[in-house]
Amino acid sequence: MEAQFITGTGTDIGKTWLACALLRYWRGEGRQPSAFKPVLSGFDPLSPEVSDAGALLAALGREVSAAELDAIAPWRLKAPLSPDMAAAKEGRRIDFDELVAFSRRAIAMADGPLLIEGVGGVMAPLDDRHTVRDWIAGSSLPCVLVTGSYLGSLSHALTALEALQGVGARVAAIAVNETQDSTVSLDATLESLSHHATNVPLVAIARRRPQTGIARLAWLLC
Numbered sequence: 198m199e200a201q202f203i204t205g206t207g208t209d210i211g212k213t214w215l216a217c218a219l220l221r222y223w224r225g226e227g228r229q230p231s232a233f234k235p236v237l238s239g240f241d242p243l244s245p246e247v248s249d250a251g252a253l254l255a256a257l258g259r260e261v262s263a264a265e266l267d268a269i270a271p272w273r274l275k276a277p278l279s280p281d282m283a284a285a286k287e288g289r290r291i292d293f294d295e296l297v298a299f300s301r302r303a304i305a306m307a308d309g310p311l312l313i314e315g316v317g318g319v320m321a322p323l324d325d326r327h328t329v330r331d332w333i334a335g336s337s338l339p340c341v342l343v344t345g346s347y348l349g350s351l352s353h354a355l356t357a358l359e360a361l362q363g364v365g366a367r368v369a370a371i372a373v374n375e376t377q378d379s380t381v382s383l384d385a386t387l388e389s390l391s392h393h394a395t396n397v398p399l400v401a402i403a404r405r406r407p408q409t410g411i412a413r414l415a416w417l418l419c
Protein backbone atom coordinates (compact mmCIF):
# COMPACT_ATOMS: atom_id res chain seq x y z
CA MET A 198 0.00 0.00 0.00
CA GLU A 199 1.29 3.44 -0.90
CA ALA A 200 -1.19 5.54 1.04
CA GLN A 201 0.04 8.00 3.64
CA PHE A 202 -1.52 10.47 6.00
CA ILE A 203 0.28 13.82 6.09
CA THR A 204 0.11 15.29 9.55
CA GLY A 205 2.18 17.85 11.39
CA THR A 206 3.15 19.42 14.65
CA GLY A 207 0.72 22.23 13.97
CA THR A 208 -0.89 24.44 11.42
CA ASP A 209 1.19 26.24 8.75
CA ILE A 210 4.10 23.83 9.16
CA GLY A 211 4.21 22.85 5.47
CA LYS A 212 1.87 19.85 5.07
CA THR A 213 0.28 21.11 1.88
CA TRP A 214 3.56 22.42 0.49
CA LEU A 215 5.20 19.04 1.07
CA ALA A 216 2.22 17.07 -0.26
CA CYS A 217 2.23 19.16 -3.45
CA ALA A 218 5.98 18.65 -3.88
CA LEU A 219 5.56 14.87 -3.50
CA LEU A 220 2.64 14.79 -5.96
CA ARG A 221 4.65 16.72 -8.55
CA TYR A 222 7.64 14.47 -8.00
CA TRP A 223 5.60 11.31 -8.54
CA ARG A 224 3.89 12.77 -11.60
CA GLY A 225 7.33 13.62 -12.97
CA GLU A 226 8.17 9.94 -12.64
CA GLY A 227 5.12 9.04 -14.70
CA ARG A 228 3.07 7.85 -11.75
CA GLN A 229 -0.55 8.77 -11.10
CA PRO A 230 -0.85 9.92 -7.50
CA SER A 231 -4.03 11.06 -5.81
CA ALA A 232 -4.59 13.34 -2.84
CA PHE A 233 -7.35 14.33 -0.46
CA LYS A 234 -7.87 17.14 2.02
CA PRO A 235 -11.11 15.86 3.51
CA VAL A 236 -11.49 18.51 6.23
CA LEU A 237 -10.71 22.07 5.23
CA SER A 238 -11.27 25.08 7.47
CA GLY A 239 -10.81 28.70 6.45
CA PHE A 240 -12.30 27.89 3.04
CA ASP A 241 -13.41 30.86 0.92
CA PRO A 242 -15.79 29.64 -1.81
CA LEU A 243 -14.92 32.76 -3.85
CA SER A 244 -11.21 31.80 -4.02
CA PRO A 245 -11.08 27.99 -3.98
CA GLU A 246 -7.77 27.99 -5.85
CA VAL A 247 -5.90 29.43 -2.84
CA SER A 248 -7.19 26.71 -0.51
CA ASP A 249 -5.27 23.54 0.34
CA ALA A 250 -7.64 21.56 -1.88
CA GLY A 251 -6.99 24.02 -4.72
CA ALA A 252 -3.22 23.63 -4.29
CA LEU A 253 -3.46 19.82 -4.23
CA LEU A 254 -5.68 19.77 -7.34
CA ALA A 255 -3.21 22.05 -9.16
CA ALA A 256 -0.33 19.75 -8.19
CA LEU A 257 -2.35 16.83 -9.55
CA GLY A 258 -2.99 18.73 -12.80
CA ARG A 259 -6.73 18.71 -12.13
CA GLU A 260 -9.25 21.49 -12.45
CA VAL A 261 -10.31 23.43 -9.34
CA SER A 262 -14.03 22.89 -9.96
CA ALA A 263 -16.95 22.32 -7.58
CA ALA A 264 -17.03 18.63 -8.50
CA GLU A 265 -13.29 18.17 -7.90
CA LEU A 266 -13.52 20.05 -4.58
CA ASP A 267 -16.42 17.82 -3.54
CA ALA A 268 -14.36 14.77 -4.48
CA ILE A 269 -11.24 15.62 -2.47
CA ALA A 270 -12.45 18.01 0.24
CA PRO A 271 -16.07 17.27 1.18
CA TRP A 272 -15.94 18.90 4.65
CA ARG A 273 -15.28 22.52 3.73
CA LEU A 274 -15.71 25.01 6.55
CA LYS A 275 -15.51 28.78 6.27
CA ALA A 276 -14.02 29.91 9.59
CA PRO A 277 -10.22 29.71 9.93
CA LEU A 278 -10.55 27.81 13.21
CA SER A 279 -10.05 24.27 14.45
CA PRO A 280 -12.53 21.95 12.72
CA ASP A 281 -14.75 21.50 15.79
CA MET A 282 -15.07 25.28 16.23
CA ALA A 283 -15.45 26.02 12.52
CA ALA A 284 -18.17 23.37 12.17
CA ALA A 285 -20.03 24.67 15.26
CA LYS A 286 -20.11 28.17 13.76
CA GLU A 287 -22.12 26.74 10.87
CA GLY A 288 -24.33 24.64 13.13
CA ARG A 289 -22.61 21.56 11.77
CA ARG A 290 -20.61 18.69 13.19
CA ILE A 291 -18.02 16.51 11.50
CA ASP A 292 -19.30 12.93 11.46
CA PHE A 293 -16.15 11.12 12.58
CA ASP A 294 -17.30 7.68 11.42
CA GLU A 295 -18.18 9.05 8.00
CA LEU A 296 -14.78 10.78 7.82
CA VAL A 297 -12.99 7.50 8.55
CA ALA A 298 -15.23 5.65 6.08
CA PHE A 299 -14.48 8.31 3.41
CA SER A 300 -10.73 7.89 4.02
CA ARG A 301 -10.94 4.11 3.85
CA ARG A 302 -12.89 4.28 0.57
CA ALA A 303 -10.24 6.62 -0.89
CA ILE A 304 -7.48 4.20 0.14
CA ALA A 305 -9.34 1.22 -1.31
CA MET A 306 -9.82 2.97 -4.66
CA ALA A 307 -6.26 4.27 -5.11
CA ASP A 308 -4.04 2.60 -7.69
CA GLY A 309 -0.96 4.76 -7.13
CA PRO A 310 0.58 6.84 -4.35
CA LEU A 311 -2.12 8.43 -2.22
CA LEU A 312 -1.83 11.27 0.29
CA ILE A 313 -4.47 12.35 2.78
CA GLU A 314 -3.65 15.68 4.34
CA GLY A 315 -4.96 16.15 7.87
CA VAL A 316 -5.92 19.46 9.36
CA GLY A 317 -3.84 21.48 11.82
CA GLY A 318 -1.65 19.35 14.08
CA VAL A 319 -1.83 15.79 15.40
CA MET A 320 -4.13 16.73 18.29
CA ALA A 321 -6.39 19.19 16.49
CA PRO A 322 -9.98 18.51 17.62
CA LEU A 323 -12.42 17.28 14.97
CA ASP A 324 -15.40 17.18 17.32
CA ASP A 325 -15.98 16.88 21.07
CA ARG A 326 -14.51 13.39 21.24
CA HIS A 327 -12.00 12.96 18.41
CA THR A 328 -8.75 14.53 17.29
CA VAL A 329 -6.71 14.10 14.13
CA ARG A 330 -4.74 11.24 15.65
CA ASP A 331 -7.97 9.26 16.10
CA TRP A 332 -8.66 9.80 12.40
CA ILE A 333 -5.17 8.52 11.53
CA ALA A 334 -5.53 5.47 13.77
CA GLY A 335 -9.08 4.82 12.55
CA SER A 336 -7.97 4.91 8.92
CA SER A 337 -5.07 2.49 9.64
CA LEU A 338 -2.74 4.68 7.63
CA PRO A 339 0.96 5.22 8.20
CA CYS A 340 1.78 8.88 8.45
CA VAL A 341 4.40 11.47 7.69
CA LEU A 342 4.90 13.87 10.58
CA VAL A 343 5.92 17.31 9.30
CA THR A 344 7.82 19.50 11.72
CA GLY A 345 10.05 22.56 11.50
CA SER A 346 13.47 23.67 12.73
CA TYR A 347 12.38 26.66 14.82
CA LEU A 348 13.33 26.93 18.48
CA GLY A 349 10.80 24.72 20.26
CA SER A 350 10.24 22.40 17.33
CA LEU A 351 12.07 19.49 19.01
CA SER A 352 9.58 19.31 21.84
CA HIS A 353 6.66 19.77 19.45
CA ALA A 354 7.94 16.96 17.21
CA LEU A 355 8.63 14.52 20.04
CA THR A 356 5.30 15.25 21.71
CA ALA A 357 3.47 14.65 18.44
CA LEU A 358 5.44 11.44 17.89
CA GLU A 359 4.48 10.15 21.34
CA ALA A 360 0.85 11.04 20.73
CA LEU A 361 0.82 9.12 17.45
CA GLN A 362 2.66 6.09 18.73
CA GLY A 363 0.40 6.08 21.80
CA VAL A 364 -2.55 5.11 19.62
CA GLY A 365 -0.52 2.65 17.55
CA ALA A 366 -0.15 4.88 14.49
CA ARG A 367 2.89 4.05 12.38
CA VAL A 368 5.09 7.05 11.62
CA ALA A 369 6.74 6.32 8.28
CA ALA A 370 8.95 9.41 8.43
CA ILE A 371 9.47 12.70 10.17
CA ALA A 372 9.95 15.43 7.59
CA VAL A 373 11.89 18.34 9.06
CA ASN A 374 10.85 21.27 6.92
CA GLU A 375 13.46 23.96 7.48
CA THR A 376 11.99 27.03 9.16
CA GLN A 377 12.99 30.23 7.43
CA ASP A 378 15.15 32.64 9.46
CA SER A 379 15.33 30.26 12.41
CA THR A 380 17.96 30.75 15.10
CA VAL A 381 18.40 26.97 15.07
CA SER A 382 19.98 25.23 12.11
CA LEU A 383 18.35 22.40 10.20
CA ASP A 384 21.37 20.15 10.83
CA ALA A 385 21.36 20.74 14.58
CA THR A 386 17.62 19.99 14.69
CA LEU A 387 18.13 16.70 12.84
CA GLU A 388 21.07 15.75 15.03
CA SER A 389 19.13 16.26 18.24
CA LEU A 390 15.96 14.59 16.93
CA SER A 391 17.95 11.54 15.83
CA HIS A 392 18.84 10.77 19.45
CA HIS A 393 15.24 10.84 20.63
CA ALA A 394 13.20 9.72 17.63
CA THR A 395 14.98 6.45 17.08
CA ASN A 396 13.59 3.95 14.56
CA VAL A 397 11.83 6.64 12.55
CA PRO A 398 13.51 7.89 9.35
CA LEU A 399 14.23 11.61 9.48
CA VAL A 400 14.10 13.53 6.22
CA ALA A 401 15.56 17.02 5.93
CA ILE A 402 13.76 19.44 3.64
CA ALA A 403 16.22 22.28 3.10
CA ARG A 404 14.77 25.56 1.84
CA ARG A 405 17.53 26.11 -0.68
CA ARG A 406 17.57 22.58 -2.07
CA PRO A 407 14.29 20.89 -1.19
CA GLN A 408 14.46 18.40 -4.07
CA THR A 409 16.96 16.10 -2.32
CA GLY A 410 14.64 15.65 0.67
CA ILE A 411 11.54 15.37 -1.50
CA ALA A 412 13.17 12.61 -3.59
CA ARG A 413 14.24 10.70 -0.47
CA LEU A 414 10.80 11.01 1.09
CA ALA A 415 9.08 9.95 -2.13
CA TRP A 416 11.33 6.90 -2.25
CA LEU A 417 10.72 6.05 1.43
CA LEU A 418 6.96 6.18 0.97
CA CYS A 419 6.69 3.97 -2.11
Ligand SMILES: Nc1ncnc2c1ncn2[C@@H]1O[C@H](COP(=O)(O)OP(=O)(O)OP(=O)(O)O)[C@@H](O)[C@H]1O
Pocket residue numbers: 205207208209210211212213214215249316317318374375402403404407
Ligand atom coordinates in the same frame (compact mmCIF):
# COMPACT_ATOMS: atom_id res chain seq x y z
N1 LIG B 1 9.85 24.27 2.28
C1 LIG B 1 9.12 25.33 1.95
N2 LIG B 1 9.55 26.19 1.01
C2 LIG B 1 8.82 27.28 0.68
N3 LIG B 1 7.62 27.60 1.22
C3 LIG B 1 7.15 26.77 2.15
C4 LIG B 1 7.85 25.60 2.56
N4 LIG B 1 7.13 24.99 3.51
C5 LIG B 1 6.03 25.74 3.68
N5 LIG B 1 6.03 26.81 2.87
C6 LIG B 1 5.00 27.87 2.80
O1 LIG B 1 4.56 28.11 4.14
C7 LIG B 1 3.16 28.33 4.18
C8 LIG B 1 2.48 27.31 5.08
O2 LIG B 1 2.65 26.02 4.49
P1 LIG B 1 1.43 25.03 4.27
O3 LIG B 1 0.24 25.74 3.75
O4 LIG B 1 1.94 23.89 3.45
O5 LIG B 1 1.16 24.57 5.77
P2 LIG B 1 0.11 23.51 6.30
O6 LIG B 1 0.76 22.74 7.37
O7 LIG B 1 -0.47 22.75 5.16
O8 LIG B 1 -1.02 24.46 6.94
P3 LIG B 1 -2.55 24.10 7.31
O9 LIG B 1 -2.54 23.69 8.75
O10 LIG B 1 -3.26 25.41 7.09
O11 LIG B 1 -3.03 23.03 6.39
C9 LIG B 1 2.67 28.28 2.73
O12 LIG B 1 2.66 29.58 2.19
C10 LIG B 1 3.76 27.44 2.04
O13 LIG B 1 3.86 27.70 0.66
Ligand SMILES: [Mg+2]
Pocket residue numbers: 212213214249314
Ligand atom coordinates in the same frame (compact mmCIF):
# COMPACT_ATOMS: atom_id res chain seq x y z
MG1 LIG C 1 -2.42 22.60 4.57
